[in-house]
Every structure is written in structure tokens, then in C-alpha cells.
Amino acid sequence: MRTLRYILTLFVFLPVALPLFAQRETIRMKDGTEYTGYISRQNYADGTGEITYSRITRSIAIEDILSRQTDNREVEKLSPEWLAWARENDKLETLRDVSYLPLTIMAVKGDVTRDYYVLLSGSKQVRCFSISDGKAKIAMGDIEYVRKSERDNTLLTDIDDVIQTETTTYTGVIREQQPGARITIWNNADRSLYAIDYAEIRSVGKSAFNPDYSIWEQAACLEKLHFKAGWSTEPGLIMENGFGSDINLLFAVPVGKGSELRQYKYDDIASVEKMPNPGYAPRYDIILPEGEARINRDSTLVAADILTLEDTFFLNPEKTETVEVVAAPAVCIETHMSGIAEVYVAKAQAVVVPKSEYAARMQGLKAPKPKKDEPSVTLNTFTYKSLFESDVDVTRSESINGTVKLEFTLPEAGIWFVYLRKKNICWVISLPAAEQEAAAK
Numbered sequence: 001m002r003t004l005r006y007i008l009t010l011f012v013f014l015p016v017a018l019p020l021f022a023q024r025e026t027i028r029m030k031d032g033t034e035y036t037g038y039i040s041r042q043n044y045a046d047g048t049g050e051i052t053y054s055r056i057t058r059s060i061a062i063e064d065i066l067s068r069q070t071d072n073r074e075v076e077k078l079s080p081e082w083l084a085w086a087r088e089n090d091k092l093e094t095l096r097d098v099s100y101l102p103l104t105i106m107a108v109k110g111d112v113t114r115d116y117y118v119l120l121s122g123s124k125q126v127r128c129f130s131i132s133d134g135k136a137k138i139a140m141g142d143i144e145y146v147r148k149s150e151r152d153n154t155l156l157t158d159i160d161d162v163i164q165t166e167t168t169t170y171t172g173v174i175r176e177q178q179p180g181a182r183i184t185i186w187n188n189a190d191r192s193l194y195a196i197d198y199a200e201i202r203s204v205g206k207s208a209f210n211p212d213y214s215i216w217e218q219a220a221c222l223e224k225l226h227f228k229a230g231w232s233t234e235p236g237l238i239m240e241n242g243f244g245s246d247i248n249l250l251f252a253v254p255v256g257k258g259s260e261l262r263q264y265k266y267d268d269i270a271s272v273e274k275m276p277n278p279g280y281a282p283r284y285d286i287i288l289p290e291g292e293a294r295i296n297r298d299s300t301l302v303a304a305d306i307l308t309l310e311d312t313f314f315l316n317p318e319k320t321e322t323v324e325v326v327a328a329p330a331v332c333i334e335t336h337m338s339g340i341a342e343v344y345v346a347k348a349q350a351v352v353v354p355k356s357e358y359a360a361r362m363q364g365l366k367a368p369k370p371k372k373d374e375p376s377v378t379l380n381t382f383t384y385k386s387l388f389e390s391d392v393d394v395t396r397s398e399s400i401n402g403t404v405k406l407e408f409t410l411p412e413a414g415i416w417f418v419y420l421r422k423k424n425i426c427w428v429i430s431l432p433a434a435e436q437e438a439a440a441k
Contacts, residue, residue: 026147027051033058035136038221042140043271045228051136057119057129064109065126070118072100081131082115091117104128146177150186153401154285157218158209161185162240165200171207205240205250210283214257217281224273225251225264233262235275254279285399286334293335293427295324301333304417304428309361314381315348315415315428323415323428331429333406333418340404341422345392348380348415348428380415380428387419 027035037053086101107113116128161174176184184195208215222235236253252259293301305316354370358377395407413433
């Protein structure tokens with residue numbers, strides 16, 4: 001059985017090894033061609049496949065070039081993708097204070113006309129790079145390796161690869177796969193890379209990286225099985241490739257936010273198709289300096305100037321610029337601050353006092369008798385009692401980057417205080433009545 005397992009790994013493991021967004025895959029062929037994309041189809045019967053790509057690096061024989069013309073494309077005329085690539089790779093050139101990227105418009109035999117950046121030009125071949133969408137028919141045996149970049153540390157949702165051997169389970173990201181040879185995986189548990197020979201592998205599978213979200217939101221691509229009998233599955237995910245006396249495959253399809261597992265035999269499968277997941281909803285962490293806070297990923301949240309009058313606290317009426325207006329009742333505050341334990345959210349109570357009384361009390365003096373028609377001051381106040389009796393529940397979580405997330409829903413319009421008790425910090429939020437009404441519809 002060991003021999004059969006070794007033969008099948010080339011065709012079975014490749015679809016499983018490509019769960020991330022297509023832009024992050026590098027597929028290198030034995031002839032030196034490199035694609036940035038993903039294997040969108042794999043035929044088990046004849047060992048062929050298809051790559052859907054957005055970038056390609058290739059060598060083109062001189063005799064296959066039908067025409068070529070170099071255009072010094074000024075930065076203003078470059079697409080965002082070309083400009084980002086040129087800056088990242090330091091490829092921009094400057095002439096008379098004008099920055100440009102030399103691109104060669106090249107027509108190649110049997111191919112579409114596209115822009116290439118020429119990396120190396122020789123007498124027999126031209127090595128060049130292009131940013132353009134396309135599909136390439138390949139033989140799976142011509143793949144040298146499939147390589148994936150490491151997971152961005154701000155990515156909060158994703159799909160983990162799971163490799164099981166006789167003695168160990170590795171869960172993380174398959175960084176490189178050399179068909180018929182080995183798989184290299186980054187293991188989350190000890191933050192280390194492991195190179196595992198194909199012959200040692202018992203199964204390869206998937207799991208949700210973040211258990212707080214559905215796997216169907218975290219998967220960048222879905223898979224579809226096509227059977228020799230002529231029927232196909234709905235889009236889903238290959239959850240496990242198992243090997244043994246009863247060779248089988250576990251395939252999951254979405255049912256609401258959950259999954260239904262189905263088991264199929266490899267011998268019945270003709271091909272596997274891969275496509276972008278329309279329900280993919282990646283969530284990213286935000287990296288903040290110590291002490292900084294942001295609200296709804298929109299603006300910086302600044303601690304308010306809170307004054308004290310006996311057992312009542314109130315927002316300084318002369319410094320209300322720190323009041324943050326939100327557009328909906330659902331609020332998310334993110335901050336990089338250690339020691340956040342007790343968080344209270346309470347609605348402000350409006351207290352109207354004569355200006356003379358306000359001024360006197362702020363100076364510690366006895367309040368004078370108010371004069372007729374004297375101007376008044378409206379103070380937005382809270383007490384410890386109003387904080388502790390508030391019904392607003394705050395959900396607190398912390399990312400691996402030290403970002404603390406505070407989430408809550410304001411039950412009604414008004415001015416609201418968010419008080420961090422042990423930090424003695426208070427933020428002030430305003431939910432206008434119009435926004436509350438719009439959210440309720």
C-alpha cells in the first residue's frame with residue numbers, strides 16, 4: 001500500500017495545499033516558468049491540470065516573438081499593480097525628473113499580446129515578467145514546487161493545513177510542496193518549520209484557523225469534485241485526504257454556517273476544480289502603538305477631559321472635541337493597552353445648571369443664587385452607580401499582536417461614556433437619533 005500512496009500524493013495533495021488567496025501562491029514549473037495563482041483544475045485520469053494566474057515569469061524563445069516594442073510608461077500611466085511591483089522591486093527609472101517603467105509590448109506565438117518587464121535578454125531567449133490574468137494548461141508532473149508565503153500576522157481568519165504522520169500532527173501553513181518528495185509546513189504550536197517526506201504522511205486536511213468564525217468565511221477558495229460517473233458535487237472543501245486499506249476523501253459542503261461531511265473514494269473521482277469563494281470575508285488585526293485607541297477602524301479615540309463635582313463626573317463643556325460620533329449602534333474599539341479589566345458603558349445624564357453656579361462650584365465656592373434669565377450650562381454627567389448599573393455588555397478579546405478589542409451595542413441614541421476603571425480613562429461616544437433610527441429600519 002505504501003507504493004500506491006506515494007503515487008497518489010502528486011494528484012491528491014496538490015489541491016489541498018492551496019487554501020489561501022490566489023495572489024499568495026508561487027507555482028514553479030521545471031522549465032523555469034513561475035506563476036502567481038493557484039491550480040484551478042486537476043485531472044486524475046491523465047495527470048493534467050490548469051493554473052489560473054495573475055502574474056507570470058517566463059523565458060521566451062527569440063523565434064517565438066512575433067513583435068516587440070518598448071514603452072517607457074510614466075508612473076501616472078501605470079496600473080496600481082504595476083506601480084506597486086515597480087516600487088517594491090526598485091524598477092522605476094528616472095529621466096529629466098520623470099519617473100517611468102520600461103515595459104515591452106510583446107506578441108508571442110500562440111499567446112495573447114501583453115506588457116512584459118524584461119528581466120534578461122539574450123541571443124536565444126528573453127526572460128521576462130508580466131502582470132496579467134490568464135490560464136495555463138499544464139502537466140502536473142512538470143511542477144517543480146508550489147510555494148506559499150507565510151501568513152500575515154495581522155490576518156485573524158484563515159484556513160490551517162493539518163498533516164498527520166504515524167506519530168505527529170502538524171497544524172499550520174504548508175509553505176512548500178515538492179510533488180513526490182516532501183511537504184514543508186509551518187507548525188503553529190512551536191512556530192517552527194518541518195520538512196516531511198511524502199512516504200511518512202498518513203493524511204492531509206484542513207481546519208478553521210479562527211474557531212470564532214465559520215470556515216466558509218475563512219476559506220479563500222472552494223473546491224468541486226467531478227466524478228467518473230458524470231456528476232459533480234456542489235462547491236465545498238476537501239477536509240481530509242486519508243490513506244490506508246480503504247482509501248477515501250472527506251468532503252464538506254456548507255449547511256448554514258456549519259458543514260455536512262461526505263465521504264468519497266478516490267477511484268470514483270475524475271477531477272478536482274478550484275474556484276474563488278464568494279463568501280470569503282477575511283478579517284485583519286490592527287497594529288497600534290502602546291496607548292493608542294481607534295473606534296470602528298475609522299478614527300483615533302482620545303480620552304475625554306472629565307471633571308469632578310462632588311460624587312458626579314462630567315465632560316468638560318469647554319472641551320467636547322473628543323466626543324466621537326458613530327454611525328451605528330454597534331461599536332468596536334481597538335487599543336494597545338495592557339491591564340484592561342473592567343470596562344463600563346453608561347449613558348450620560350444631562351444636567352442643566354446656571355453658569356454662575358457652574359463657575360462657582362468649579363472654583364470650590366458656594367453657589368450664588370441664580371439670577372433671572374441667567375444663561376445655563378448643560379453638563380453630560382455620570383456617577384459610579386450609573387456605570388455599575390448599566391445594562392450594556394462589553395465583549396473583550398485580545399489578538400496575538402496585543403490588540404485589545406472591545407465590542408458592544410448602544411441600546412439607544414445619546415451621549416455615552418466608556419470608562420476603563422483600573423486605567424481611569426474615559427472615552428465619550430455620541431450616537432445621533434437619526435443614526436439609531438436608520439439602523440433600526
